[in-house]
Amino acid sequence: MAIAYAPLNIDVRLPDISKIKKYFDEHQHVLSGEADLIDNDAFIFVPVFIRASEQEWKDPTIAMHHYQNRWNTLEKPAKYLYNIDKIIPEIPDILNQLPYKELTMVYLLRQTGYVNPHYDSEPGDVYHDNSEISIKNEPHRINVLLSNHEDPNFFVSEFKDSERIFPRITASRPCYAFAERYYWHGAEYTKPERYLLSVFGILDREKHRAMIDESVKLWPNDIIQFPDPDDEWAWDRHFGHSENKYKES
Numbered sequence: 281m282a283i284a285y286a287p288l289n290i291d292v293r294l295p296d297i298s299k300i301k302k303y304f305d306e307h308q309h310v311l312s313g314e315a316d317l318i319d320n321d322a323f324i325f326v327p328v329f330i331r332a333s334e335q336e337w338k339d340p341t342i343a344m345h346h347y348q349n350r351w352n353t354l355e356k357p358a359k360y361l362y363n364i365d366k367i368i369p370e371i372p373d374i375l376n377q378l379p380y381k382e383l384t385m386v387y388l389l390r391q392t393g394y395v396n397p398h399y400d401s402e403p404g405d406v407y408h409d410n411s412e413i414s415i416k417n418e419p420h421r422i423n424v425l426l427s428n429h430e431d432p433n434f435f436v437s438e439f440k441d442s443e444r445i446f447p448r449i450t451a452s453r454p455c456y457a458f459a460e461r462y463y464w465h466g467a468e469y470t471k472p473e474r475y476l477l478s479v480f481g482i483l484d485r486e487k488h489r490a491m492i493d494e495s496v497k498l499w500p501n502d503i504i505q506f507p508d509p510d511d512e513w514a515w516d517r518h519f520g521h522s523e524n525k526y527k528e529s
């Protein structure tokens with residue numbers, strides 16, 4: 281079995297949602313329409329911590345470069361945009377506790393529609409370190425639900441059409457990790473619009489493993505596990521060939 285979903289034990293002070301809404305109202309144009317990064321209309325994105333300036337980010341080519349390299353160290357370290365670390369200090373407080381060697385890209389998301397079940401593997405993704413792709417590094421993707429905790433709508437499933445499991449994501453435990461490359465996930469759409477912090481980075485594998493082990497001890501009933509996925513399936517999708525074939529060649 282492998283872990284598809286685990287809550288994470290970090291100390292979260294939730295930000296005032298009106299400040300988050302204001303940040304969207306002021307800056308959502310940066311991604312919406314100008315850089316069509318993700319082929320769905322279920323989310324509006326606003327960058328929070330990226331390796332480009334506010335100006336650079338408005339160039340779709342630059343934005344796409346950073347998105348496709350979100351699993352790699354690049355020449356420039358990331359920085360907070362629009363002083364959000366000062367305006368909403370709860371955000372750096374959260375990010376500083378997460379098990380990454382390096383944060384590469386952090387967004388705020390406003391959900392605006394139904395999110396179809398999917399797994400995450402974007403065409404053009406670049407990996408400098410192929411060992412990133414392994415079930416051993418999962419669940420590696422981290423989100424923090426910032427609103428609507430009374431009505432969690434996020435689900436995971438082993439396959440596209442298999443049973444959807446809705447984990448318990450609460451205001452006191454809003455941070456979670458999921459295996460986005462190996463299992464399916466999506467979100468129902470219920471109003472009011474909900475907000476998430478969505479985090480990408482290069483894992484500190486030891487720290488990450490310790491945090492997942494801690495979650496298993498603390499909340500065994502909230503961990504979602506599925507039968508072992510096919511590691512080579514993920515390799516094939518990311519690199520166009522399986523790991524074995526790669527080793528042979």
Ligand SMILES: [Fe+2]
Binds near residue numbers: 400
């Ligand atoms: Fe996803």
